[in-house]
Amino acid sequence: MASKTAAKKIVVCGGNGFLGSRICKYAVARGWDVTSISRSGEPKWSAVTSSESPPEWSHKVSWERADIFKPATYAPLLTGADYVVHSMGILLEADYKRVVSGQESPIAGLRKAFSQPASSSSSADSSIENPLERNDNSSTPSSSSSSNNSSTSTDSNDKSPQITYESMNRDSALLLARTAADKSASAFLYVSAAGGAPVLPTRYITTKRSAESRIASEFPRMRGIFIRPPFLYDSSRKFTIPMAAMTGVGAMFNSVTGGIMSGFLGAAGTKPLKVDVVAKAAVEALEDESTRGPVEVPELEDLAEKAWRKGML
Template identity: 65%
Template sequence: MSAKRLVVCGGNGFLGSRICKYAVGRGWDVTSISRSGEPKWNAVTESDKPPQWARKVTWERADVLRPVTYAPLLKGADFVVHSLGILLEADYKGVLRGQESPIQGLRKAFSAAPRPGNPLERNVSSSSGQEQKEDIRPPETKDQLTYENMNRDSAIMLAKEAARENVAAFSYISAAGGAPVLPQRYIATKREAERTIASEFPGMRSVFIRAPFLYDSSRPITVAMAGLTGVGAAFNTLSGGIMGRFMGAAGVKPLKADVVAEAVVEALEDDSIKGPVEVKEIEELANKSWRKTML
């Protein structure tokens, strides 16, 4: 039997790299797609050197906002994962050049300006019916990373290309909830992506991992933040969940990034897993995967 083939869009990120690791551990053929290719390892692990498993991953460069750059890489894939998203909107080139501050990005996020509909409604999957795929960013956003184009549109278009290639299962890394400091559009675009993918591509098994706040010792700040989030989750539980709607993900138990990554790989391989996967089920899937390694 040939090895399963997995493509992870955002495979060089904090969670995506760990998904690649656990898939390699199962003997799968793994390809990562990102703008920069291989990760900067000290940004996702505790070392600046690539781990042994990384040599078994094909690190490809492509732009998730331009389907033409990644569509050929999906051919022959059994599973595809979308592990991308943003918490804060910004002109990414402006931020890198120091021309825009995170505060300005936060102002844009709360702006009441009109937002574009999803890319299927805008017919941006092809140019005049040709095979050449367009950039899914509406012209008015230019270099702007928005909740719409990153959290929603990039996932919908990746799912469309995956369905075109008859991929068996597609996993979208969604979120357990929003947060008081984030605009409602953050979680709204996540949920819209889930609904659109499930309804538009029914022939492909879709798995929506509603991840909570993720932490790992390789990023000490996430451990501290997880502690605060854990307090919020405990308070929400003690109060009977009445604050859950307001607190969003801040009132949900945080999980180690490795736990979620292991659960993603297990969910892809388990044909019975479909639709939203909440935090409790994420933990159960990770435990199921761990037990397999102990046999």
């Protein structure tokens, strides 16, 4: 239900993705002014919903194109924003979209993730370049980089972006948070993750946690919200259903055993959630000024329930 107060402005970076598009959807439902930022603009709807046609609510979203690693390309879009959301990242240091579309196997992605040279296996707090010290005045996005598949490190011809956990999960979030703080946004929501699953490299979760810590410490005037969703599923992505079922079994086992396998199972021992539940929770967390810091699965469910009750009034 739309708010009776002045409309809030929200900017969702990665708003054309699986979760990001639904955050846009529920923000529109509240009557907010919604802008999505990504390299490609409007989503390919068949990739994020069960239909190839754009849903009715999508016509109320401003689908903008920009490069997350070049703040000059999106800073003007953040002017006057109340809330800014970072809903981007990678599960594997491979082309995730190629894995989802079946052009590359998940096994190939895992091989790439676990075969990184020692120089790229640095701790989450180390980096060749501090993204907040960059002075990028570019006004147009690079044709070879993407808000979903970009990096601060490229080859000499700027043709082959290096996709890493550090660049996508951490550095892109820090650049966006700095821009949001400069534009006086009141809240910044970072889509983090529940504890790492055993099939993913440790750096996946450590870079997420590093981003949380640095955003909280470096931008204290901005309310930082770090939602930690588990595995997300939806019938529009059929492959997520059996995966959610397997994750659910792990969560059930972890529950009945008193959580004795939590350290090993990680996110695989956490109950999966439907993507819409997390999207509702994210929007509610932004509006609820008492919500800040890490938001775990039980809190996500509570926030989604609160949002549902508001919608029923």
